[in-house]
Amino acid sequence: MTQRTYTVQGMTCGHCEASVTEEVGEVSGVTGVAVDLTGGLVTVSGDGFTDDAVRAAVEEAGYAVV
Template sequence: MSTTTYLVQGMTCGHCVGSVSREVGRLAGVTGVDIELVPDGVTTVTVRSAAPLDTTRVAAAVAEAGYELTGALS
């Protein structure tokens, strides 16, 4: 089991949370997505997965939802 927290820019509302949750949740191996929304700031997206994920895949999923992954905490 792996847990990584990512930083995402541009999320402002519950719709944003739903979009990112859906896209990241579709990645193979993801077992859960928790988002702490910071409107007009940097939101944290914590992803639980069976194994560590490739950050470029997570960034692509976030971009597909319309937002920008700006870093990772762990």
């Protein structure tokens, strides 16, 4: 299992957390998503997902990986 943490800009509330969790959770190969609003971090776990796919999902939710 792979686990990667991304810094995401713009998340400030529970709605932000839910949006990012939902979009990233739909990426092929992702089995877990943990959002840390305070640190602006999203930790993704699973097998076979790519950084580009996670980045695209975060952008679809309205935020940016920095």
